[in-house]
Amino acid sequence: MDEQLIALYHRHAATAFDRGARLAALIEQKASGEKCAYDVGNATLSFGKLKFEAPLLGAHASGNDSWLWSWSNRNLKLTITNRALGDLVRVTAQRLTVPMLAHAGFSIEPLLGAELTKHAANVFGSILARELGYDAHYVTAEPGHRSAILVRDDRFKVAERYPLNRVLTLFPKVIRSLPVSDHSAALAAYAHDYSLTVTEGHGTLTVGDGKGEILATFDEHNRLTKMTGTNVSAPPEKKSTPAKRVTAKPPVKKTAKVPKKTTTKKVTAKPANKKPVAAKVLKKKATKPAPKTSAKKPVKKR
Numbered sequence: 001m002d003e004q005l006i007a008l009y010h011r012h013a014a015t016a017f018d019r020g021a022r023l024a025a026l027i028e029q030k031a032s033g034e035k036c037a038y039d040v041g042n043a044t045l046s047f048g049k050l051k052f053e054a055p056l057l058g059a060h061a062s063g064n065d066s067w068l069w070s071w072s073n074r075n076l077k078l079t080i081t082n083r084a085l086g087d088l089v090r091v092t093a094q095r096l097t098v099p100m101l102a103h104a105g106f107s108i109e110p111l112l113g114a115e116l117t118k119h120a121a122n123v124f125g126s127i128l129a130r131e132l133g134y135d136a137h138y139v140t141a142e143p144g145h146r147s148a149i150l151v152r153d154d155r156f157k158v159a160e161r162y163p164l165n166r167v168l169t170l171f172p173k174v175i176r177s178l179p180v181s182d183h184s185a186a187l188a189a190y191a192h193d194y195s196l197t198v199t200e201g202h203g204t205l206t207v208g209d210g211k212g213e214i215l216a217t218f219d220e221h222n223r224l225t226k227m228t229g230t231n232v233s234a235p236p237e238k239k240s241t242p243a244k245r246v247t248a249k250p251p252v253k254k255t256a257k258v259p260k261k262t263t264t265k266k267v268t269a270k271p272a273n274k275k276p277v278a279a280k281v282l283k284k285k286a287t288k289p290a291p292k293t294s295a296k297k298p299v300k301k302r
Helices: 003-030 080-095 109-117 120-131 163-177 183-193
Strands: 036-039 044-047 050-053 056-061 066-069 105-107 136-142 145-151 197-201 204-208 213-218 224-230
Touching: 003 050, 003 109, 003 120, 003 136, 003 163, 003 183, 036 136, 056 120, 080 120, 105 109, 109 120, 120 136, 120 145, 163 183, 163 204, 163 213, 163 224, 183 197, 183 204, 183 213, 183 224
Parallel strands: none
Antiparallel strands: 036 044, 044 050, 056 066, 056 145, 066 105, 136 145, 197 204, 204 213, 213 224
C-alpha cells in the first residue's frame, strides 16, 4: 500500500462525505425521484432538469481491479476541459509524491490494499475532488465498472452556520459508511476544514468553536469509542405545519319550503255617491185610467 495515498484519503474522507451529503440533499430537494444520467460528450451530470458541470475522472474495472483515467480511454469523446483534467492530475501526482497516479492505468490493490480496493472510485474521487478544488464527487455504478465523476457547482459554496453541530452529527455516519481505519486523523482533518480548533490528548480529541465543544475518545487503534457534545449550537428544527383539521359540518336538514301566504286584500265597495238604487222591479208605469166613456143615450126624436 502507498502510505502517502492512504493518509491523503483519511485527510479528505470526512469532508468529501460531507460534500456528498450536500449533493444528495440538493438532488432530493430539486429532483426527487429523478434518475441519474451522465453525458460524457458534454461532461454533464443530470437528474431530470437539475444539471451539474461534471467531468469524468476515471473508472474501476471490477474484473481485474484496475483503474483507467477517462483521458486514457480512446473510446470516449471528451470535452476539451475534461481532457485537460489529465494534465492537472499528472501535476498533482508529482506534488503529492504518488507517481503511480500519473500513469494512464494501473492495478489498484498495490496502492490501496484489499479493503479500499472495493471502494477505489470513492477513494480517488474523494482525494482528487478536494485536491483539485471541486465541490463534490459522484460515483456511478454500471455492469463491470464504477466511475468517479467530479462536480463543480456554486450552490455548495454556502458557509455552514453550525459547523460544530455538523461535525458532531455527520462524523459517526462517515465511519459507518466508509472504510476509515484511522478515525482520529479523519476527525481532526474534518474539523480543520471547518476552521474549528482541535486539541489532542491521550486517546482523545477536543473540537471547539469558542462556545461549545466536542469530546471524542478513541481506542488503541485510533477507532472512535465515544463522541459527545457540550453547548453545541444546532439549527432550529423545522416545524411541520399540521394539516388543517376539517370538522364535518352537521348535515343541514332540508325543510320543505312553505309557500308564502298570499294575503288578499278585502275589497270593500265604497258607497257610491249616488243613492242606492233599489232593486229594479220592473213595474209598468201606472197609467192614468182611460176616462170612462159613457155611452150617450140616444135622444129620442120628437
